[in-house]
Amino acid sequence: MRIVILALLVLSSCASPRSSPIFALTFSDKPPRAAIRGVCNGQTFTTQGTVVCEQKEPTTAQISVKVPPLEGRVIYSNGQLKKTDDFNWYPAQGFWIFKNRPMKDTWADLDLGTIAATFGDWPVSLDIAADDPDVGVIVTRGVLYYRVCDDATVPCSKLETNYDCAGHVNATGPAMIGKCERLAGSPQDLTVFMKGQLYTVQPGAKLYVSIPRQNYESAVDITSADLASGQRDIELPAVLTGPTIVGLRMSWYQSGKIVSVETRILIIGYSPDWTGLDKPHYMLHNQTVDWVKPTFADVMEVDTFNGRDTAGRQYGKDKMRTEPKAGTTGPVCAFAWQRDSSDLSIQCLNYQNQEVSFP
Amino acid sequence: MSGSTIVSALGSAGSIFASLLTAVAGASPYGLGAVGGIVLLTIVGGWIGWNKIVSYLNSSTDSRDQQNAGADAGNTSVDMANQAGAVRQGLDGLQAANPPTDPNAPKVKS
Numbered sequence: 001m002r003i004v005i006l007a008l009l010v011l012s013s014c015a016s017p018r019s020s021p022i023f024a025l026t027f028s029d030k031p032p033r034a035a036i037r038g039v040c041n042g043q044t045f046t047t048q049g050t051v052v053c054e055q056k057e058p059t060t061a062q063i064s065v066k067v068p069p070l071e072g073r074v075i076y077s078n079g080q081l082k083k084t085d086d087f088n089w090y091p092a093q094g095f096w097i098f099k100n101r102p103m104k105d106t107w108a109d110l111d112l113g114t115i116a117a118t119f120g121d122w123p124v125s126l127d128i129a130a131d132d133p134d135v136g137v138i139v140t141r142g143v144l145y146y147r148v149c150d151d152a153t154v155p156c157s158k159l160e161t162n163y164d165c166a167g168h169v170n171a172t173g174p175a176m177i178g179k180c181e182r183l184a185g186s187p188q189d190l191t192v193f194m195k196g197q198l199y200t201v202q203p204g205a206k207l208y209v210s211i212p213r214q215n216y217e218s219a220v221d222i223t224s225a226d227l228a229s230g231q232r233d234i235e236l237p238a239v240l241t242g243p244t245i246v247g248l249r250m251s252w253y254q255s256g257k258i259v260s261v262e263t264r265i266l267i268i269g270y271s272p273d274w275t276g277l278d279k280p281h282y283m284l285h286n287q288t289v290d291w292v293k294p295t296f297a298d299v300m301e302v303d304t305f306n307g308r309d310t311a312g313r314q315y316g317k318d319k320m321r322t323e324p325k326a327g328t329t330g331p332v333c334a335f336a337w338q339r340d341s342s343d344l345s346i347q348c349l350n351y352q353n354q355e356v357s358f359p
Numbered sequence: 360m361s362g363s364t365i366v367s368a369l370g371s372a373g374s375i376f377a378s379l380l381t382a383v384a385g386a387s388p389y390g391l392g393a394v395g396g397i398v399l400l401t402i403v404g405g406w407i408g409w410n411k412i413v414s415y416l417n418s419s420t421d422s423r424d425q426q427n428a429g430a431d432a433g434n435t436s437v438d439m440a441n442q443a444g445a446v447r448q449g450l451d452g453l454q455a456a457n458p459p460t461d462p463n464a465p466k467v468k469s
Contacts, residue, residue, distance in 0.1 A: 021416045024423040027431040075432045079440035082433050121443030125435035127428035136417065137424035141431065145439065154447075204460035210449030213442055217449055219457035243439050247446035251454055253461035260454070264446065266439075 022136050022339075027127060029241045030342040031181050031270035034128055034142035035066035035335075035358065037107055041175070046358050048346065051144040052179040052266055054157050058119075058148055061112035065128055065142060066344070067098075068337050069301045072130030072137075076110055079123055083111065106303050116148035123243075130337075135298045138339045143243055145266045147177060158261040159250055160196035164189050172248075172263040174198055184269030188236040192250065194227050199261045205252035207232060213244045222250070239269040279347040280334035289332065289353065291320045294345060297336035331359050 032049040039045075039062040040053035051063075065074060073086045087098045087108055096103040099111070116122035124144040129137050149156035161172045165180035172178040174197055180188075194201040205222040216237050226232040236246065244267045251260040280300060281292040293300040302320045322332050333348040350356045 018417050019410060019413060021413050022420050024420045024427065026427055028435065075429045077433045077436040079436040082429075084429070121440065123436050123439035123443060125432045125439070127432045129425050129428040131421065137421050137428070139424065139428045139431075143435065143439075145443075147443075202462075204462045206454070206457060206459045208450050208453040208457075210446050210453060212445035212449055213438075217453055219453050243435060243442070245439065245442040245446050247450050249450045249454065251459045253459055253463070256461070256463070258454075258459060262450070264443075 018134060018136065025139070025340070025342070027139050027141055027342055029271045030141060030274060031276075032141040032143045032268060033276070033342060033344045034126065034140040035344060035346065036063065036142050036144070037065075038063040038144070040146075048344070048358065049142065049181050050179045050266065050268055051142075051146075052177045052264075053145075054147045054149060054175050054177050055115075056149060056156065056175075058117055059115050061110070061115050063110045063112060063124070063144065064107035065110065065126060066106055066335065067108050067128055068130045068138060068140075068299055068335070070130035070132050070138070070299065072128065074108055074110065074126060074128050076112065076124060076126035078112060081113070085110070106301075115146045119148050119150045119154045121154075122146040122148065130299075132298060132339065135339045138298060138337050139342050140337065140344045141342060143266070143268060145177070145179070145243075145245075145264075147264065155260065155262045157263040158196060158198045159248055159263040160193045161248065161263060161265075162191045162193075163265065172265060177263055178265035179268075180265065181268045181270065182239060183272050184239045184241040185272055187238050188246075188267060190234050190236060190248075190265075192232045192234065192248065194222070194230050194232070196261070199250075199259075201227065201250055202252040202254055202259075203227065205250055207234070208247075208249040208251065209234070209236070210247040210249075211236065211244060214240060222252075239267055241269045241271055243268050274341060276341050276343040277336055277338050277345040279345045280336050282334065282347065282349065284353050287323060287353070289322045289349060291322065291334045291347075293318045294336050296340075297338050297345070299337045301335045303333050303335065331356055333358070 035046065035048050036051050037044070037046045038051055041055045067074065067087050071088050073084050075084050085099050085108065087096060087103065090097045098108045110126070112124060126142045128140045132138050148154065156175060157172060157177050158174050159172060161178070162169050163178060163180065166182040170178055170180055192207055201222060203224065207220040207222060209216070209218040214237050220232065220234065222232060246265040246267060247262070249260050249262045251258050277297050278294040280294055283290045291300065291302050300320065302322055329351045331348050331350050333346055336345045337343070346358055348356050348358055
């Protein structure tokens, strides 16, 4: 009897979730990892972490974010407004609701109004906070930088550059501003081209670089050697943690008037201490796919892009199995989240079980 | 009520609960030995008290995480909006202070 009483008492206290303490996190030093879907210049895109877009006309914002299979909320701000929208499980019907409506797919539409109702810059920051009963609040971040230009007060981007970004070479060009998520603490290399699709730099030109966040300003003389080689390499100061907007302008005289071409690059630095997740693993068995949660991930979801159903609530499982439904040819993606890193990792397979980029 | 007060109260509640259990067990005809009962029930009561403390700490951590997420969203967007305006002013100022050279401008004799 004594043993039974003791066992009951101990088990009852052990049954409470999270029996070891956790510590609060700050998110500003973590990279943006949210999956974001939007429209830029009429083209739908899907990306992860950061979105940059330049367009010539204000439009209604069409931006969605992937939410985990947990209850939580999306907090978003464009620098002037701040909103909170919840996503909840509705057990009576067995589906997810967002803004009082059932979610038809795995994405939550944000209500952000009009992108830059006049002209200018339109930055948006969002945090998706989901409540996991086992590990606590899982937050994934997202950053958007839209720019509506008019070639008068707000020049449209034309300057062409290449820049290193975490092992890849990214570019800016006509109607294309740059973005990069990378480790903070080391310099940023950049190559500016003397001839682009819409310009040819003339002798006597100067390159201007402005990074207000770092109190960095530079006016670089473009030499005849630069013009001969067709490019000028510059090194920007060590990247800080968080978002930094770099402004670049090349100006020269042409027919007695100053001509300028510009661009912007949004660099988001994150702490070298940060360590993310591996992608979800998979094993193929003909048309069946067994998905395995990455090491240290807290939540995994497999989504067939045919609508969220009760399978989406199988959080905390280490393994899931998907089989193609008859008549469907869409991709299947596995998503994994982790609280400590605020990371979201994604692995997608097409109908032939080939790895594909995010749909 | 401050967080430390609540934690302290929860810890005390755990100890009181342990004492009550000790008293009950000591009076039980099934008879835990006095010392054994005190040790056993103090452990159990302490364990329950610790879980209450952990539960409180975790819920306050969840609350702080949510607040931090909201603060991050607002602060980041405001910071970026300010940077965007400052970049434009910075480029204009740089060009005004260091204009490009006009190679066709008439040369002034020194």
